[in-house]
Amino acid sequence: DAKTTQPPSMDCAEGRAANLPCNHSTISGNEYVYWYRQIHSQGPQYIIHGLKNNETNEMASLIITEDRKSSTLILPHATLRDTAVYYCIVRVARDSGYSTLTFGKGTMLLVSP
Amino acid sequence: GAGVSQSPRYKVAKRGQDVALRCDPISGHVSLFWYQQALGQGPEFLTYFQNEAQLDKSGLPSDRFFAERPEGSVSTLKIQRTQQEDSAVYLCASSLVWDIKTQYFGPGTRLLVL
Numbered sequence: 498d499a500k501t502t503q504p505p506s507m508d509c510a511e512g513r514a515a516n517l518p519c520n521h522s523t524i525s526g527n528e529y530v531y532w533y534r535q536i537h538s539q540g541p542q543y544i545i546h547g548l549k550n551n552e553t554n555e556m557a558s559l560i561i562t563e564d565r566k567s568s569t570l571i572l573p574h575a576t577l578r579d580t581a582v583y584y585c586i587v588r589v590a591r592d593s594g595y596s597t598l599t600f601g602k603g604t605m606l607l608v609s610p
Numbered sequence: 611g612a613g614v615s616q617s618p619r620y621k622v623a624k625r626g627q628d629v630a631l632r633c634d635p636i637s638g639h640v641s642l643f644w645y646q647q648a649l650g651q652g653p654e655f656l657t658y659f660q661n662e663a664q665l666d667k668s669g670l671p672s673d674r675f676f677a678e679r680p681e682g683s684v685s686t687l688k689i690q691r692t693q694q695e696d697s698a699v700y701l702c703a704s705s706l707v708w709d710i711k712t713q714y715f716g717p718g719t720r721l722l723v724l
Contacts, residue, residue, distance in 0.1 A: 540614070540701050540715025541653065584652055597643065597666070598713065600652025 501585045506605040509579075515572040517604050519585030522566040530561060531588055532570045533598070534581040541584065541600070544570065575608045582606075612636065614716035616702050622722045623692045631687045631719045635704030642685050643713065644677055645701040653701050659685060692723045 502520040509515040521530065531546040545552055545559045547568075552559045558571040572579055584603040615634040623629050635642050640661055645653035646669075656675070658666040661682035670677070674693075679685040689696055699718040706712055 538717070540703070540717055542715070543713065582652075597655045597658060598645075598653070599655070602650070602652055 501587055501601055503583075503585050503601060503604045505602065506607065509572075509575045509606060509608050511577055511608055511610050512574055515575040515579065515606055515608070517570040517572075517583050517585075517606065518567065519570070520567045521585070521587045524565050524587050528587045530559065530565075530568050531586040531598070532557070532559065533584045533586065533600075534579075535584070535603070536578075536581040541598075544583075575606075577608050577610065580606060580608045614702055614704050614714050616700075616716040616719050618719060619717065620720050620722075622724065625694060625723055626691050627723075628688065628690045629692055629721065631689075631700050631721070633685045633687070633702030633704075633716060635683065635685070635702070636706075636714055637683075639704035639706050639714075641705040641713075642679060643703040643705075644685070644687050645703065646671075647699040647701055647718070649698070656687070656700075689721075692721075694723050697721055697723045 529546050529548050532544040533541040534544055535541045545554055545557050547559045547561055549561055549565055561568045582603040582605050584600050586598055614636055617632045621629055642659040644656040646656050647653040655669040657670055657677045659679040662679050674690045676688045699720050701715055701718045703713045703715045
């Protein structure tokens, strides 16, 4: 699996957009970018994933550069409850068989009032 | 609805003691995963079950670690002769199908070996 690089920590003011970057310069053509987050004392939670097109759901937006070597997770209006560690994961989505997640250290996002 | 549950939530063991950690996946979920998360690190894969079959145990750190899922639902991770380096949070996740976006995690069991 491709390695990812994320900043160790970021700060964001409540109500503002949080933009979390991820570099994955060795990504292969069939590898997806997944984002999970882990709130303190909880298990990781799926946020969003994408291959090459930008994606949006009720939680966040994912912007993937045209060369697919980096991506940005956007939380449009961060709240205090978005304070968590955010993991960017590059993973092959298999048609058969299973997939496991290879987590890095992630980005600790602190949303402050 | 009911999510993945794990018990106990916290476990303190003396070095050399055996421990058993339980995972109750979401009903009907075929896939079950165990991860180990050391302090300040991201979770690391330990083992994978498809129903009752253990298809991948490549992440188990030593032969002191053993996992089972005899009836394809509840799973138990057993650690024999615990060592201090086994101290971590043990996470269980389950999934209905192969797509990992449907992989749901439990709250974890925090193991402290003294």
